[in-house]
Amino acid sequence: MAEGGRKEEEINPLFGERCLDDPEEVFQHNSWDHIEWDKDQLRQAEETIKVNSSQKLSDEEQRVLKSNVSQKWDDFYERHQTKFFKDRQWLFRLFPELLGKDTPQSLLEVGCGVGNTVFPLLQTKSNLFIHCCDFSSTAIELVKANPLYDTQNCSAFVHDIASDDPLPLPPNSIDLISLIFVMSAIPSERFKVALSKLVSVLKPGGKVLFRDYGRLDLAQLRFKKGKCIGDDHYVRDDGTLSYFFTEEEMAELMEGSGLTKELLHTDKRLIVNRGKQLKMNRIWIIAKYCKLK
Numbered sequence: 001m002a003e004g005g006r007k008e009e010e011i012n013p014l015f016g017e018r019c020l021d022d023p024e025e026v027f028q029h030n031s032w033d034h035i036e037w038d039k040d041q042l043r044q045a046e047e048t049i050k051v052n053s054s055q056k057l058s059d060e061e062q063r064v065l066k067s068n069v070s071q072k073w074d075d076f077y078e079r080h081q082t083k084f085f086k087d088r089q090w091l092f093r094l095f096p097e098l099l100g101k102d103t104p105q106s107l108l109e110v111g112c113g114v115g116n117t118v119f120p121l122l123q124t125k126s127n128l129f130i131h132c133c134d135f136s137s138t139a140i141e142l143v144k145a146n147p148l149y150d151t152q153n154c155s156a157f158v159h160d161i162a163s164d165d166p167l168p169l170p171p172n173s174i175d176l177i178s179l180i181f182v183m184s185a186i187p188s189e190r191f192k193v194a195l196s197k198l199v200s201v202l203k204p205g206g207k208v209l210f211r212d213y214g215r216l217d218l219a220q221l222r223f224k225k226g227k228c229i230g231d232d233h234y235v236r237d238d239g240t241l242s243y244f245f246t247e248e249e250m251a252e253l254m255e256g257s258g259l260t261k262e263l264l265h266t267d268k269r270l271i272v273n274r275g276k277q278l279k280m281n282r283i284w285i286i287a288k289y290c291k292l293k
């Protein structure tokens, strides 16, 4: 596989604050394979998690932290503007539904950030009208400032999906909802509230498309002691949150919200960075759930 033009340090998860989550990017710069872990690897990973979660933040520290997360994401986008996340072209292969149908459809892209899913989708000229939201007003300003932003096909708005505020969309009005690395960013005790709001705007027959961090992912193992706020739940150095899912809890969450499984998969990859001679175990959860009625 050809080495890409970018410097290794920019793409190597071990050098960045965040882990690279984009298989397409990884693929261009490294070799990668589906893997199953052996017992020793599993034991070591569980041990690392036990150590890194042995010292949890106090309730008061967590309260302050969680009351301020949208500001932390605003700071993140002030710092990185549109340059941090790469366009998520690979999503169309994972979820071909995003390419639309002959008849017009609607998509709600939740936690859209600066539009790394929205703009590649708009460029496909599919029949989708895209509603997209994020609780970072800086991110939404950047979406609206993008020359590809077109109100004929897209409507961006600020909304906190973890809040009790209803979504500004009619009930049963949306065909598809995409949740791409956003559920992991909200406090875990708000997962059910967020999903129930989303399900309320989904049409019968509509689908939720999900991709996010899986438990034991490299990003989880890299957290140091003192960053844990709950089981498989951490705060990054920049104050944003990160949760790591299992298939079982994903099933419980989705089914508990009245959705029916179409796909639930743990994507395990061994990524080898040949330049740095590094092996990285990445784990992502991919899910597709349908609202039957």
Ligand SMILES: C[S@@+](CC[C@H](N)C(=O)[O-])C[C@H]1O[C@@H](n2cnc3c(N)ncnc32)[C@H](O)[C@@H]1O
Binding pocket: 073, 085, 088, 110, 111, 112, 113, 114, 115, 116, 117, 133, 134, 135, 136, 139, 159, 160, 161, 162, 163, 180, 181, 182, 185, 186
């Ligand atoms: C890791 S980024 C993913 C961005 C985008 N989905 C993508 O794949 O490029 C997580 C995004 O979720 C947003 N976010 C986090 N918590 C949120 C919440 N409670 N409501 C709405 N957006 C939220 C953040 O502002 C950030 O833009």
